[in-house]
Amino acid sequence: xxxxxxxxxxxxxxxxxxxxxxxxxxxxxxNFSDQKSIISFYExxxxxxxxxxxLKNFKEKKINIVEMCSGSGIYGILFAxxxxxxxxxxxxxxxxxxxxxxxxxxxKILGDSFEIITHTCSADKSPIKSESIDLIIEVDGFHHCPSxxxxxxxxxxxxxxxxxxxxxxxxxxxxxxxxxxxxxxxxFYSKDWLLKNNYPEDQRLSRRDNGxxxxxxxxxxxxLKKNEFENISLIEYIKLSKRSIxxxxxxxxxxxxxxxxxxxxxxxxxxxxxxxxxILGKKFI
Numbered sequence: 447x448x449x450x451x452x453x454x455x456x457x458x459x460x461x462x463x464x465x466x467x468x469x470x471x472x473x474x475x476x477n478f479s480d481q482k483s484i485i486s487f488y489e490x491x492x493x494x495x496x497x498x499x500x501l502k503n504f505k506e507k508k509i510n511i512v513e514m515c516s517g518s519g520i521y522g523i524l525f526a527x528x529x530x531x532x533x534x535x536x537x538x539x540x541x542x543x544x545x546x547x548x549x550x551x552x553x554k555i556l557g558d559s560f561e562i563i564t565h566t567c568s569a570d571k572s573p574i575k576s577e578s579i580d581l582i583i584e585v586d587g588f589h590h591c592p593s594x595x596x597x598x599x600x601x602x603x604x605x606x607x608x609x610x611x612x613x614x615x616x617x618x619x620x621x622x623x624x625x626x627x628x629x630x631x632x633x634f635y636s637k638d639w640l641l642k643n644n645y646p647e648d649q650r651l652s653r654r655d656n657g658x659x660x661x662x663x664x665x666x667x668x669x670l671k672k673n674e675f676e677n678i679s680l681i682e683y684i685k686l687s688k689r690s691i692x693x694x695x696x697x698x699x700x701x702x703x704x705x706x707x708x709x710x711x712x713x714x715x716x717x718x719x720x721x722x723x724x725i726l727g728k729k730f731i
Contacts, residue, residue, distance in 0.1 A: 515587025
């Protein structure tokens with residue numbers, strides 16, 4: 447954990463030097479290149495029943511939002527913009543050096559429509575008042591937490607009774623094996639990756655030491671059920687593209703071939719149930 451936090455402090459220093467918001471997005475995320483791409487994703491997400499229903503039936507004049515494991519805060523900030531209401535945005539991250547830049551970006555994008563409150567703490571223990579939050583969003587954050595169960599417990603504590611938790615995270619299908627998980631966690635980052643993220647280029651850093659965890663769908667479902675979340679919906683989201691089709695095909699190659707092609711971190715097999723999405727351009731819940 448000490449190693450992970452130190453690395454993230456170095457990454458936060460890199461973020462703090464950026465003046466262009468789209469560059470912050472490129473350095474903070476793995477799947478988005480600018481503000482428009484994130485907003486487009488939220489538009490797709492809003493078509494799903496739970497978020498659409500929640501926003502249509504939200505009766506309060508102001509909304510209280512939390513982004514857990516917020517880092518640069520860009521996901522929570524742009525989500526607050528997408529929602530289009532006024533309110534309070536809480537940014538929670540254990541590395542406090544992210545917060546200054548996050549506040550600066552938030553003020554640029556949201557103006558005075560949202561009060562931004564930062565919390566330097568872990569996602570499983572925050573000072574936020576119980577049952578005070580309308581909506582929680584986390585993006586690629588909870589799989590870094592030492593305990594998914596505790597992070598979900600904390601989310602349940604601070605959410606209002608009719609609140610909504612949106613977890614946008616990397617989750618594996620249940621067929622992933624322990625050997626595949628260990629292969630992913632024991633992979634070491636390249637020098638190029640280390641330099642890009644402001645880490646020492648001579649550092650020998652594995653994904654495990656960098657705080658990564660590989661979680662299954664069943665683990666998420668169990669944690670949500672234990673905390674009595676209702677109307678649980680897990681959505682496999684794929685943007686139909688040549689890249690998606692390429693990774694689907696490559697992920698289904700034999701392991702020894704994948705290791706030769708990818709070296710660092712070969713993709714785990716994508717299930718055949720993704721095929722209708724590729725063929726018909728539709729996703730199935």
